[in-house]
Amino acid sequence: MSFTLARRTQRMNSSAIREILKVTERPGVLSMAGGLPAPESFPIEAIRLAGDQVLSTQGAAALQYATTEGLPPLREWIARRLSRDGWQVDASQVLITTGSQQGLDLIGKVMLDEGSPVLLEQPTYLGALQAFSPYEPLFRPWAADAEGPLPQAMSGAEPARLAYLVPNYQNPSGHCIGDARRRELAELAIRSRTPIVEDNPYGELWFDTPPPPPLAARAPEQVIYLGSFSKVLAPGLRVGYIVTPRGDHADVQALRAKLLQAKQASDLHTPALNQRIVMQLLDMGFDLDGHLDTVRARYRAQRDAMAAALGRHLPQGCTWHLPQGGMFFWVSCPEHIDTSQRLPRAVEAGVAYVPGASFYAGMAAGQGRSLRLSFVTLSPMQIDEAVARLASCLA
Amino acid sequence: MSFTLARRTQRMNSSAIREILKVTERPGVLSMAGGLPAPESFPIEAIRLAGDQVLSTQGAAALQYATTEGLPPLREWIARRLSRDGWQVDASQVLITTGSQQGLDLIGKVMLDEGSPVLLEQPTYLGALQAFSPYEPLFRPWAADAEGPLPQAMSGAEPARLAYLVPNYQNPSGHCIGDARRRELAELAIRSRTPIVEDNPYGELWFDTPPPPPLAARAPEQVIYLGSFSKVLAPGLRVGYIVTPRGDHADVQALRAKLLQAKQASDLHTPALNQRIVMQLLDMGFDLDGHLDTVRARYRAQRDAMAAALGRHLPQGCTWHLPQGGMFFWVSCPEHIDTSQRLPRAVEAGVAYVPGASFYAGMAAGQGRSLRLSFVTLSPMQIDEAVARLASCLA
Numbered sequence: 035m036s037f038t039l040a041r042r043t044q045r046m047n048s049s050a051i052r053e054i055l056k057v058t059e060r061p062g063v064l065s066m067a068g069g070l071p072a073p074e075s076f077p078i079e080a081i082r083l084a085g086d087q088v089l090s091t092q093g094a095a096a097l098q099y100a101t102t103e104g105l106p107p108l109r110e111w112i113a114r115r116l117s118r119d120g121w122q123v124d125a126s127q128v129l130i131t132t133g134s135q136q137g138l139d140l141i142g143k144v145m146l147d148e149g150s151p152v153l154l155e156q157p158t159y160l161g162a163l164q165a166f167s168p169y170e171p172l173f174r175p176w177a178a179d180a181e182g183p184l185p186q187a188m189s190g191a192e193p194a195r196l197a198y199l200v201p202n203y204q205n206p207s208g209h210c211i212g213d214a215r216r217r218e219l220a221e222l223a224i225r226s227r228t229p230i231v232e233d234n235p236y237g238e239l240w241f242d243t244p245p246p247p248p249l250a251a252r253a254p255e256q257v258i259y260l261g262s263f264s265k266v267l268a269p270g271l272r273v274g275y276i277v278t279p280r281g282d283h284a285d286v287q288a289l290r291a292k293l294l295q296a297k298q299a300s301d302l303h304t305p306a307l308n309q310r311i312v313m314q315l316l317d318m319g320f321d322l323d324g325h326l327d328t329v330r331a332r333y334r335a336q337r338d339a340m341a342a343a344l345g346r347h348l349p350q351g352c353t354w355h356l357p358q359g360g361m362f363f364w365v366s367c368p369e370h371i372d373t374s375q376r377l378p379r380a381v382e383a384g385v386a387y388v389p390g391a392s393f394y395a396g397m398a399a400g401q402g403r404s405l406r407l408s409f410v411t412l413s414p415m416q417i418d419e420a421v422a423r424l425a426s427c428l429a
Numbered sequence: 430m431s432f433t434l435a436r437r438t439q440r441m442n443s444s445a446i447r448e449i450l451k452v453t454e455r456p457g458v459l460s461m462a463g464g465l466p467a468p469e470s471f472p473i474e475a476i477r478l479a480g481d482q483v484l485s486t487q488g489a490a491a492l493q494y495a496t497t498e499g500l501p502p503l504r505e506w507i508a509r510r511l512s513r514d515g516w517q518v519d520a521s522q523v524l525i526t527t528g529s530q531q532g533l534d535l536i537g538k539v540m541l542d543e544g545s546p547v548l549l550e551q552p553t554y555l556g557a558l559q560a561f562s563p564y565e566p567l568f569r570p571w572a573a574d575a576e577g578p579l580p581q582a583m584s585g586a587e588p589a590r591l592a593y594l595v596p597n598y599q600n601p602s603g604h605c606i607g608d609a610r611r612r613e614l615a616e617l618a619i620r621s622r623t624p625i626v627e628d629n630p631y632g633e634l635w636f637d638t639p640p641p642p643p644l645a646a647r648a649p650e651q652v653i654y655l656g657s658f659s660k661v662l663a664p665g666l667r668v669g670y671i672v673t674p675r676g677d678h679a680d681v682q683a684l685r686a687k688l689l690q691a692k693q694a695s696d697l698h699t700p701a702l703n704q705r706i707v708m709q710l711l712d713m714g715f716d717l718d719g720h721l722d723t724v725r726a727r728y729r730a731q732r733d734a735m736a737a738a739l740g741r742h743l744p745q746g747c748t749w750h751l752p753q754g755g756m757f758f759w760v761s762c763p764e765h766i767d768t769s770q771r772l773p774r775a776v777e778a779g780v781a782y783v784p785g786a787s788f789y790a791g792m793a794a795g796q797g798r799s800l801r802l803s804f805v806t807l808s809p810m811q812i813d814e815a816v817a818r819l820a821s822c823l824a
Contacts, residue, residue, distance in 0.1 A: 093473035143437070144435055270490075
């Protein structure tokens, strides 16, 4: 045998999270590593009924090849749902993807050349690093202050091919960018003609007040928006979407056409069955907003339990912010601690987390002392025990 | 707005098939264009029952994030099913993909650099052209005789990065490579160290006798094999798989690791729900072989109907071979006919096909006179009418 691999594979690495998820399958390990929603939050019975309906009444269509763009009524539902806060979305802008992870891959495929500068928050979503890396861009750290990424970073000498951010309850930092900063970012994106990729898996998971309007509402012709049903219904369905920029300028039309062609080359279309189950669920009068209220209440209680546990157990010198939504705490440890090095010991002690270094694309030195904790998988009692175990490993 | 697209997008084109599928949604058009299996061949009720079981008894797992490799028992089932004809497959070789189209994309991503030579049959599967093109390889036409692609094409001065073929009832030609030629191809692949991508969506759709053993059975360390449930159960599930080469040589391990990383970056994993529905169906004692017998009998009758209709209606100078399996007739028209040019007239007359030029990657001149007809979507009576309409457009 003899296989020559493409050069781009040198930029591809196994996810630390993935390897950790394997380890945490060991019985007895309390994992705060993966961002796995609590299965108790899935509307299983409603999905079962919807699936039954779909296969009883539209089985032939649900099991057949389908159009690459996605199911028209689902695209329309998404456009309607997103049309608020002054943002007007048309169904023609919506491309259904196999989870929003695929959206990131497709964007990388059609927008990134070798060496293309990409602005990235620090830390940033690991899955975006994995999706973009094979296209060999140049990752450029996005300078930030306490409010979030700095708008002026977009007006540098060499313009970024794209600027990627997760404005709501970011993974991993938990940070939510405020309205004023969003306005500035949107404005400068337009002025500097920087395409923004706004990834919003967590926007519905707010605890007290909804987050400010998306950047896409302020710069609808300059923002490529990503959404997903993974966090609001269930990730195992793998139904996400890209909202391409508004308008019919040649640039936008070309982007839309190439994303569609890339989607077709990648998997022809997102499973028709899954799209129709989501649509049927919504058509059956499933109370999505009521369901989200329940999920928010659950996650909020878990967040509170973790905040209490962190305060109770973590050694001095550890710091964190209270996330106002989403799924994660981002903990900074004292400088002498290397959270990657300590992970095996932690797993030995029956607890798992994701070391902060995973979220930096090798851009930032000295990031070894942070770690990400998910609060949505374990119960409040388990969270207390897990944080206690973590504390003993950090002490 | 302003979007700079990656250079690779210049190599991406919209599928003629896709555009045609849209046109053929018009009422009254009898389409022989798309390779859509007859919905009557889908085991809808069995899939409904399996879905109901999955969501009743393992809903939390079916709706949760899952491992990138795929559901372990499904990987084991596939390995067992393929282990025959002297080929021994281990579950560790199997990577579940979102349809086998995704397998092609992942292989392109990890194996093709700009300018990498890729050997392709002429004509070849359009979806492979679409999947490989964005990685900017150099398509090299694979010289062939009546038996199929010539083995010695693999021993040229510059070795191919990979050689792609569909040995069973090829799309679009319908050709099945005989056992002797397969042996020669496997042997020379090993000697020349050419990685072969053996794409086998149609192998179970034989009419009289099963096809010869796959090339993978003869060169298990040199062949990357692609399979799918799309043609044996239903395409709307989007469950396919890659079988990586056997063994634990460093080359093979690296290939496997990179395919896995590429899969993770592309969509994290194939929907857990869909994988579990397939597994549940098989676990419930669904008679897959009995089901395939029914599908074969149906497709065989449709093939016979099309063969008779072609003989009855097509003008002199049109030629074709009788396919021994699969879904397609490949018709060659007299030289003065350009099937791309005639398509609009055909659609006007209420019939659709795919022009042959779509299957050539711009490699071959003078291929404008062929066309592909699918016989699996229409009923025998409709087939007769469709071919009569086609004949009037070709006359």
